[in-house]
Amino acid sequence: KAGVTQTPRYLIKTRGQQVTLSCSPISGHRSVSWYQQTPGQGLQFLFEYFSETQRNKGNFPGRFSGRQFSNSRSEMNVSTLELGDSALYLCASSYTDRSYNEQFFGPGTRLTVL
Amino acid sequence: AQKITQTQPGMFVQEKEAVTLDCTYDTSDPSYGLFWYKQPSSGEMIFLIYQGSYDQQNATEGRYSLNFQKARKSANLVISASQLGDSAMYFCAMRDSPSNTGKLIFGQGTTLQVKP
Numbered sequence: 001k002a003g004v005t006q007t008p009r010y011l012i013k014t015r016g017q018q019v020t021l022s023c024s025p026i027s028g029h030r031s032v033s034w035y036q037q038t039p040g041q042g043l044q045f046l047f048e049y050f051s052e053t054q055r056n057k058g059n060f061p062g063r064f065s066g067r068q069f070s071n072s073r074s075e076m077n078v079s080t081l082e083l084g085d086s087a088l089y090l091c092a093s094s095y096t097d098r099s100y101n102e103q104f105f106g107p108g109t110r111l112t113v114l
Numbered sequence: 115a116q117k118i119t120q121t122q123p124g125m126f127v128q129e130k131e132a133v134t135l136d137c138t139y140d141t142s143d144p145s146y147g148l149f150w151y152k153q154p155s156s157g158e159m160i161f162l163i164y165q166g167s168y169d170q171q172n173a174t175e176g177r178y179s180l181n182f183q184k185a186r187k188s189a190n191l192v193i194s195a196s197q198l199g200d201s202a203m204y205f206c207a208m209r210d211s212p213s214n215t216g217k218l219i220f221g222q223g224t225t226l227q228v229k230p
Contacts, residue, residue: 033217043205043220056217088157092218102149103209103218105159 004093004106012112018079021109025072025093032074037088049074086113116141118208120221127196128229135191135224137206146210148189153203196228
Protein backbone atom coordinates (compact mmCIF):
# COMPACT_ATOMS: atom_id res chain seq x y z
CA LYS A 1 0.00 0.00 0.00
CA ALA A 2 1.46 3.34 -1.01
CA GLY A 3 2.10 5.87 1.74
CA VAL A 4 1.19 9.51 1.94
CA THR A 5 2.73 11.47 -0.90
CA GLN A 6 3.42 15.19 -0.98
CA THR A 7 4.43 17.34 -3.89
CA PRO A 8 6.62 19.17 -4.44
CA ARG A 9 9.27 18.09 -1.95
CA TYR A 10 11.17 21.36 -2.10
CA LEU A 11 10.05 24.82 -3.05
CA ILE A 12 11.73 28.21 -3.17
CA LYS A 13 9.57 31.30 -3.44
CA THR A 14 9.97 35.02 -2.87
CA ARG A 15 8.00 37.26 -0.55
CA GLY A 16 4.59 38.20 -1.85
CA GLN A 17 4.18 35.16 -4.06
CA GLN A 18 1.68 32.40 -3.45
CA VAL A 19 2.21 28.67 -3.27
CA THR A 20 0.10 25.52 -3.51
CA LEU A 21 1.15 22.27 -1.86
CA SER A 22 -0.43 18.93 -2.62
CA CYS A 23 -1.04 15.84 -0.52
CA SER A 24 -2.33 12.43 -1.57
CA PRO A 25 -3.42 10.31 1.41
CA ILE A 26 -3.13 6.58 1.81
CA SER A 27 -5.78 4.82 -0.24
CA GLY A 28 -8.99 4.56 1.76
CA HIS A 29 -8.06 7.29 4.22
CA ARG A 30 -10.61 10.07 4.38
CA SER A 31 -9.02 12.43 6.88
CA VAL A 32 -6.16 14.72 5.92
CA SER A 33 -4.41 17.09 8.29
CA TRP A 34 -1.74 19.68 7.64
CA TYR A 35 1.01 20.79 10.00
CA GLN A 36 3.70 23.43 9.88
CA GLN A 37 7.07 22.67 11.46
CA THR A 38 9.59 25.38 12.27
CA PRO A 39 12.59 25.35 14.61
CA GLY A 40 11.09 28.09 16.74
CA GLN A 41 7.43 27.06 16.99
CA GLY A 42 7.75 23.31 16.56
CA LEU A 43 4.88 21.39 15.01
CA GLN A 44 1.68 23.36 14.69
CA PHE A 45 -1.64 22.20 13.39
CA LEU A 46 -2.92 24.07 10.34
CA PHE A 47 -6.20 22.39 9.40
CA GLU A 48 -7.97 19.09 9.00
CA TYR A 49 -10.29 17.87 6.29
CA PHE A 50 -12.65 14.96 6.37
CA SER A 51 -14.82 14.00 3.43
CA GLU A 52 -14.18 17.35 1.72
CA THR A 53 -15.19 19.36 4.80
CA GLN A 54 -12.82 21.40 6.92
CA ARG A 55 -13.30 20.03 10.43
CA ASN A 56 -10.87 22.18 12.33
CA LYS A 57 -8.48 25.04 11.74
CA GLY A 58 -5.42 26.05 13.69
CA ASN A 59 -4.41 29.53 14.70
CA PHE A 60 -3.04 30.74 11.39
CA PRO A 61 -3.89 33.85 9.38
CA GLY A 62 -6.33 33.74 6.50
CA ARG A 63 -3.44 33.61 4.04
CA PHE A 64 -3.35 29.90 4.78
CA SER A 65 -6.17 27.97 3.18
CA GLY A 66 -6.86 24.46 2.04
CA ARG A 67 -9.32 22.14 0.44
CA GLN A 68 -10.00 18.47 -0.06
CA PHE A 69 -11.26 16.82 -3.19
CA SER A 70 -13.69 13.96 -3.58
CA ASN A 71 -10.80 11.48 -3.95
CA SER A 72 -9.48 12.70 -0.54
CA ARG A 73 -6.48 14.43 -2.07
CA SER A 74 -5.84 17.75 -0.40
CA GLU A 75 -4.16 21.00 -1.27
CA MET A 76 -3.07 23.87 0.88
CA ASN A 77 -2.42 27.35 -0.37
CA VAL A 78 -0.42 30.16 1.15
CA SER A 79 -0.89 33.58 -0.38
CA THR A 80 1.29 36.66 -0.01
CA LEU A 81 4.21 34.69 1.33
CA GLU A 82 6.25 36.06 4.21
CA LEU A 83 9.74 35.12 5.33
CA GLY A 84 8.26 33.47 8.42
CA ASP A 85 6.35 31.01 6.26
CA SER A 86 9.59 29.17 5.58
CA ALA A 87 8.98 25.77 7.12
CA LEU A 88 8.49 22.09 6.59
CA TYR A 89 4.83 21.46 5.76
CA LEU A 90 3.66 18.01 6.70
CA CYS A 91 0.51 16.29 5.61
CA ALA A 92 -0.97 13.35 7.52
CA SER A 93 -3.78 10.99 6.70
CA SER A 94 -5.91 8.68 8.77
CA TYR A 95 -8.88 6.42 8.12
CA THR A 96 -11.27 8.56 10.16
CA ASP A 97 -10.97 11.60 12.35
CA ARG A 98 -11.49 9.69 15.59
CA SER A 99 -8.89 9.83 18.34
CA TYR A 100 -8.01 6.15 18.07
CA ASN A 101 -6.92 6.28 14.45
CA GLU A 102 -3.21 6.64 13.80
CA GLN A 103 -2.08 9.43 11.54
CA PHE A 104 0.49 8.62 8.91
CA PHE A 105 2.68 11.40 7.64
CA GLY A 106 4.09 12.18 4.25
CA PRO A 107 7.70 13.22 3.64
CA GLY A 108 6.82 16.90 3.78
CA THR A 109 7.32 19.89 1.54
CA ARG A 110 10.18 22.13 2.54
CA LEU A 111 9.27 25.71 1.65
CA THR A 112 11.88 28.44 1.60
CA VAL A 113 10.74 32.04 1.24
CA LEU A 114 13.42 34.51 0.17
CA ALA B 115 -6.19 23.41 27.31
CA GLN B 116 -4.59 20.34 25.85
CA LYS B 117 -0.84 20.23 26.19
CA ILE B 118 2.06 17.84 25.68
CA THR B 119 5.32 18.32 27.56
CA GLN B 120 8.62 16.69 26.71
CA THR B 121 11.19 17.85 29.21
CA GLN B 122 14.29 16.27 27.68
CA PRO B 123 15.60 18.34 24.75
CA GLY B 124 18.41 15.85 24.14
CA MET B 125 19.33 12.36 25.25
CA PHE B 126 22.32 10.08 24.74
CA VAL B 127 22.25 6.31 24.95
CA GLN B 128 24.83 3.63 24.35
CA GLU B 129 24.11 1.20 21.55
CA LYS B 130 22.23 -1.92 22.73
CA GLU B 131 21.03 -0.23 25.92
CA ALA B 132 17.46 0.77 26.72
CA VAL B 133 16.32 4.39 26.90
CA THR B 134 13.19 6.11 28.19
CA LEU B 135 11.86 9.30 26.63
CA ASP B 136 9.52 11.25 28.87
CA CYS B 137 6.14 12.66 27.94
CA THR B 138 3.43 14.18 30.10
CA TYR B 139 0.09 15.40 28.84
CA ASP B 140 -2.84 17.43 29.97
CA THR B 141 -6.43 17.09 28.82
CA SER B 142 -9.87 17.20 30.37
CA ASP B 143 -11.35 14.81 27.83
CA PRO B 144 -11.65 11.19 29.02
CA SER B 145 -11.25 9.89 25.46
CA TYR B 146 -7.91 10.54 23.84
CA GLY B 147 -5.07 8.90 21.99
CA LEU B 148 -1.38 9.20 22.61
CA PHE B 149 1.18 8.74 19.84
CA TRP B 150 4.91 8.64 19.45
CA TYR B 151 6.61 9.59 16.21
CA LYS B 152 10.20 9.43 15.08
CA GLN B 153 11.59 12.10 12.78
CA PRO B 154 14.98 11.35 11.21
CA SER B 155 17.02 14.12 9.64
CA SER B 156 15.19 13.49 6.36
CA GLY B 157 12.11 15.10 7.89
CA GLU B 158 9.51 12.38 7.49
CA MET B 159 7.45 11.62 10.60
CA ILE B 160 7.38 7.89 11.26
CA PHE B 161 4.57 6.51 13.41
CA LEU B 162 5.92 4.30 16.21
CA ILE B 163 3.25 3.44 18.72
CA TYR B 164 -0.24 4.33 19.89
CA GLN B 165 -1.97 4.18 23.28
CA GLY B 166 -5.68 4.80 23.76
CA SER B 167 -6.94 6.31 26.97
CA TYR B 168 -9.16 3.31 27.64
CA ASP B 169 -6.55 0.69 26.84
CA GLN B 170 -5.91 -1.47 29.89
CA GLN B 171 -2.46 -2.64 28.84
CA ASN B 172 0.62 -0.72 27.81
CA ALA B 173 1.15 -0.67 24.06
CA THR B 174 4.13 -2.48 22.55
CA GLU B 175 5.49 -2.55 19.01
CA GLY B 176 8.69 -4.51 18.59
CA ARG B 177 11.45 -2.68 20.45
CA TYR B 178 9.09 0.16 21.37
CA SER B 179 6.84 0.14 24.40
CA LEU B 180 4.77 2.84 25.98
CA ASN B 181 4.76 3.18 29.76
CA PHE B 182 1.26 4.59 30.24
CA GLN B 183 0.47 5.95 33.70
CA LYS B 184 -2.96 7.49 33.38
CA ALA B 185 -3.23 8.91 36.89
CA ARG B 186 0.08 10.70 36.46
CA LYS B 187 -0.81 11.68 32.87
CA SER B 188 2.43 10.33 31.53
CA ALA B 189 3.15 8.29 28.42
CA ASN B 190 6.85 7.57 28.30
CA LEU B 191 8.40 5.78 25.32
CA VAL B 192 10.84 2.99 26.08
CA ILE B 193 13.21 1.87 23.33
CA SER B 194 14.95 -1.38 24.11
CA ALA B 195 18.27 -2.50 22.63
CA SER B 196 19.04 0.86 20.99
CA GLN B 197 20.47 0.85 17.49
CA LEU B 198 22.46 3.51 15.66
CA GLY B 199 19.49 3.99 13.35
CA ASP B 200 17.39 5.10 16.33
CA SER B 201 19.23 8.44 16.36
CA ALA B 202 16.49 10.94 15.53
CA MET B 203 14.04 13.43 16.98
CA TYR B 204 11.14 11.84 18.85
CA PHE B 205 7.78 13.50 19.29
CA CYS B 206 4.99 12.67 21.69
CA ALA B 207 1.55 13.71 20.48
CA MET B 208 -2.02 13.62 21.66
CA ARG B 209 -5.24 13.50 19.77
CA ASP B 210 -8.47 14.06 21.63
CA SER B 211 -11.96 14.31 20.34
CA PRO B 212 -14.07 16.77 22.29
CA SER B 213 -15.36 18.11 19.00
CA ASN B 214 -14.74 15.09 16.81
CA THR B 215 -11.62 16.46 15.20
CA GLY B 216 -8.39 14.72 14.48
CA LYS B 217 -5.96 17.46 15.37
CA LEU B 218 -2.67 16.25 16.84
CA ILE B 219 -0.99 18.29 19.55
CA PHE B 220 2.76 17.75 19.65
CA GLY B 221 5.40 18.19 22.30
CA GLN B 222 8.63 20.00 21.55
CA GLY B 223 10.47 16.78 20.87
CA THR B 224 13.51 14.97 22.23
CA THR B 225 16.66 14.46 20.17
CA LEU B 226 18.09 11.02 20.78
CA GLN B 227 21.67 10.18 19.89
CA VAL B 228 22.81 6.58 20.02
CA LYS B 229 26.52 6.15 20.65
CA PRO B 230 28.42 3.17 19.20
